Each structure stands twice: as C-alpha cells, then as structure tokens.
Amino acid sequence: MVKIFTPALLTAALVGAQITTPDSPLAYGNLTSLLDTILARGYINVGTTGDYKPFTYLVTNQTSLPDASSINTTHIGADIDAAQSLSNALGLPNPPRLIRTAWANITSDLAAGKFDIAMGGVSLTLARARSVFFSTPVQRVGKTACVRCADAAKYPDLASLDQPGVKVVVNPGGTNEAFDRANLKSAMIVLVEDNNAVYQAILDGEADAMISDRIEVELQARIHTGELCIANAEPFNFEELGYTVPRDIVWKHFVDAWVHVQLGSGAWNATLEKWLNYKWPAV
Template sequence: MRPLHRRTALSALALTLATAAGGAVVATAGERPGRPPADRTLLDTVRASGELRVCTTGDYRPFTHLDPATGEFTGIDVDMAADLAESLGAEAEFVPTTWAELLDDLTSDACDIAMGGVSVTLDRAQEAYFSVPYLVDGKAPIARCEDADRYRTLEDIDQPGVRVIVNPGGTNERFVNENIERATVVRHPDNTTIFEEIVAGRADVMITDGSETRYQETLHPELCAIAPDDPFTFAEKAYLLPRGDEEFRAYVDQWLHLALNDGTYDGYAAEWQNN
C-alpha cells in the first residue's frame, strides 16, 4: 500500500519538548506550515508507489470528460496527467471530484494534483500551489446563434427576462454572483448537460471560459461562442498542487515547461480540436 503524504506542523512547544527529550527534530528557518518533510516529497512517493492520484471533475471538455457509460476519463488534461505520471515512472489514477470540493480534496490528501481546466484564483492560491500557467483564458458568453447579437456585453446579458444558466461551485458561479443582478440566474448542477439546456430553450446564455465556449460550439451547431478572444475577464489555467512541497512543484513546472515547448501539449490539444 502506498505511503500516505502527510503534512506536519509542530508547535514551538512540541519542538522544544522533542529537542529536550533528545529527539532528532530539526526546524528549518522560514518553513511553511504544512510543508512535507524533505524525504516525503511527492516527487519520491509517486515514483515509489507507481501511482499519481489526479483529482479531476470530468465535466469540462475539452480538458476533462468522464464518460458515464464506460467510466473512462478523456481530455487534454487527462492526457497531460498520463504524460506527467509516465515521466515519473508511474500511472495516473483519476479521482472524481466536483468544483465545489476540488480544493478540499487536494488539501485533504485525496489526490496528489488537481488537473482539468483549473483556473488560477487567489482563494485557491492561499491553500495550495499552482504550477506555471499553460493557458490564458477569460469569461465569455455562449448562446443560441440566433440570439448571439443580443448578448455581447454584460449590460446586454444582465437584463430582466434573460435567463443566465450557471454550474455551481466554481469560478463561473462566482462571476455570475458578482456581476448578474437583474437577469434570472438558473443554477444547473450538471455541467455535462448544461449546454443542452440552452439549446432546448430552457436558458438563454451561459458565461464560462472562452476555451469552453469554443469547444461547445463545435459540439452544438445551434450555439455560438460570443467574442471568446475578447473575454470579460483575464484568467489563467494551471495545475493545482499541495502547498509546501517545493520539490514536486519544481518538477511539475519543469515538466510543463518542456511539454509546452516540445509540442506535447499542442499535440493533445489538436486531437480535441478535431473531435
């Protein structure tokens, strides 16, 4: 059974007692609470166990998608996770999560890394590390093509009678909560079927990442991404890592730097652009 990755935070009193008792506890100046001991970095434990545990939501194509019929995950970041695991001599094990539970699952040691179109936010950065970003993105609308000209600005969208649909627990819901006051907000719990709600006429518009609007319009010819190259916000996507594990973060950053420059990421992304 793989060794558990635990975070240890000794109080000053415990450290004093351990030292007085002849213990071999050594404190490192400036060490972050929660930092794993140097000999327990995931860089070592993943290689020893042969398993990289990856939290992913499975509801955000093209980055992560869970096929309910087969139980298999696919997507750009699913492929990237497998590539990262292979570079460590391990295999990726995907741990299903939700946007509302993603950060808690990572910080509670349910997984070693979170991947799947995760947006960089300061709230998440307070609790975990981010890798270097791999994509610049931002919030943009998507609507039925015949209505696309009606929803080009936030002022256009935030009007009485407009139904704005949103999936709960992530940055989409936060954006809607902060910016939509007059329109009707429709909260839909399943991000894999949310776009069908717009097609069916049960909602009018969704505000999500521009990358997702581009992909969803290829799946649903009835829908049009609205100005995804000129989004309402600036955002970046990166991989979420346990806070304090400097060795693992440095490795993931170097692996990602190479993947972004040697064609690895572009190759996986191209496969989804053609799907």
C-alpha cells in the same frame, strides 16, 4: 570605514559561515516531499471533475472512444492524456489513478490528501491560491458567453446579458458561478448540477446564456455548429488554466518543469488540438 576583525569576531564569523557551507543540508533537505511518496508508491493520484470538455470527461455507455487507443478507459480529454504524460515523466510503473472531485471541492480535497494533483481545466484564482499551489499556467482563457446563434446579436456584452428576464445557466461551485454572482445583478442565475447539461438547457430554451472559459465555449460552438455561438468577441476577463498541487514546493517544482517541457516542445498544443477536434457527444 575599514572593519577590523579581532580574533574573537573572526571566530564568530567563521562559525556563522558554517551554516551556509555546501556540506550543510538546506532546511527542507531532511523533509520527505510528496514527490518522493509518489515515486515510492508507483502511481499518481489525479483529481478530476470529468465534466469539462475538452480537458476531462467521464466516459459513459454512450461515449464513442477515439480511434487511437485511449490511454484511460474511464475518462478522456486533453488533461487525461496529460496525466499519463506526467506519469511517464516520473517513470512510474502504473497508470494514473483518477479520483472524482467537484469544482467546489478541489482545494479542500487536495488539502485533505485525496489526490496529488488536480487536472482538468482548473482556473488559477487567488482564492484557491491561498490554500494550494498552482503550476505554471498551461492555457490563457477568459470568461465568454455562449448563446443561441439566433440571439447572438442581442448579447454583445455583459450589460446586455445582465437584464431582467435573461436566464444565465451555470454549474455550481466553480469560477463560472463566482463570475456570474459578481457581475450579474439583474439577470436570473440558474444552477444546473451537471456541467454537461448546461448547454443543452440553452438549446432547449430553458436558459439564454452560459458564461464559461472561452475554450469551452469555442468547443460547444463547434459541437453545435449553427445552434450555439460565442456572444462576445473578446473575453470578459483575464484568466489562466493550470494544475493545482498541495503546498509542497519540491513537487510543484517538478510539475512546473514538466509543464515547461510540454509547452516548449509543442506537446501540450498537439494534445489540446487533438481533443478540440474530437467527435464529442452532444452532452
């Protein structure tokens, strides 16, 4: 059927069409994005836990810095370098300001405006995605068990770990604890506040296993060659790491564009490999 427009209907249609003309700004065009705030401020606030090698590590008096000039003197790691790369991409005159957070507080601290972005091996979870935005993922991982090499054959899967008398150590508040509580019903879950000390607990015989992202377990196996080993050949689940930002779509789009360039150019892989090969302290 051919529709016939009367003058009145045609006028109404033209008035409605004016809403989408190029001269009319989009609804969010009049809003100030966090991106604008960061550019005006001159630096980026980065939340990081400082306890997740190879992504973020708080420098102590015992830490030997890399031979190459370190970008930051308080923290080191792949995502600390990435924070500076993001700052450079923004053209900011000042280095990133690193703000300590805890795994249990990442989303609440971000929502409270304590920092602009959380970096440091943050797992993408639906629970976190309810209150914050995630960037494009930078790394695919998955939960993997780290055990003493002498016991590796005893724990090939989750069922063998989830037995009475088995002690699984974990840092509280993050996806590692959430995974343990969801999947381990018979094993004893032992909480250790310092994520840097959990693997020492296995070495000392105070725990039998630690379940974490595969990349962290691989690094610990490198650091403690012949002492700590990966128990399961394939990760227990599917998981990705990325960066979290407040629910600001303009800022998220910029971060996504930067991540896209980092991945496509190979810069991220080069940075990660650098820190995987770094001579990390034992704890």
